[in-house]
Amino acid sequence: MGGGIDFKHGGWAGTWGDGNYFPQKGIASYTLSPNRQRLFPHFWHTAVFNTFRRFRHQVLYVAPPFLIAYSLMDWATERNEYLNSKPGRAEASE
Template identity: 65%
Template sequence: MGGTHADPKHGVYIGGWGSFGGPTPQKGVVTYALAANRQRPLAGAMHNAVFNTWRRFRAQALYVIPPFIIAYGIMNWATERNEYLNSKPGRLAEGGGEEE
């Protein structure tokens, strides 16, 4: 078991995690645990949500806001132009006389 047979990819097998080089477990490894009822899974969640959202919004604002302003301006112009062209003065100005 301990470190003599060959591994085809890496050469020599030195043992599993915690027992490198032999069948005895590695010494000096300390493991800590915290009981499930003592953990605080939502600690700082509201604070982080607010500031992380603000940071992400601020980073993307210049990529999103200017195209929306330009698109709004174009749509506003097109709507006003369409209303003008479909009105009586607009039809007369564009050369379309009243047809009966």
Template identity: 75%
Template sequence: MTGGYAPKHGTWQQGWGGHIARPEKGVTSYTLSPNRQRLFPNFWHTAIFNTFRRFRHQVLYVAPPFIVAYSLMEWAVERNEYLNSKAGRAEAGEE
């Protein structure tokens, strides 16, 4: 038989690995014409408001640890500069 076999209720399709397979029941596929699709509908509007919404919900999880870490690093740098200065070495030498 050339051209394959088409039964009365459905068609034969090419399956995995080149095997002939019956169409699956209950599988529905929908398509939309390419000229009816909008690639970026409301892109700028959703980008601005979605970014603000995400930022608003996450800022309290990110900002406090960042502020604490930054303050700690700032204190450590200032303390290190002081201890390596002339006054800091004099203070450390007296103790």
């Protein structure tokens, strides 16, 4: 990456980032004036509708497993509280 002799072209290329490299050919670059750029075109419109669209397409993949896991955890918590209560211990000891 450092400077040295350029064996392909037979000359000194300088150090990296020096800017004295051989001129590049066949590279086109385009720029847009900073005052012509729109940083957030249609930001709020896109954000609201894109979020709604993504939610609508993913809710059936996320909601059922979440509801099943929540109901299973709620049942397990209630069952644990019952088994550790006085009536639950009496039932388990019989």
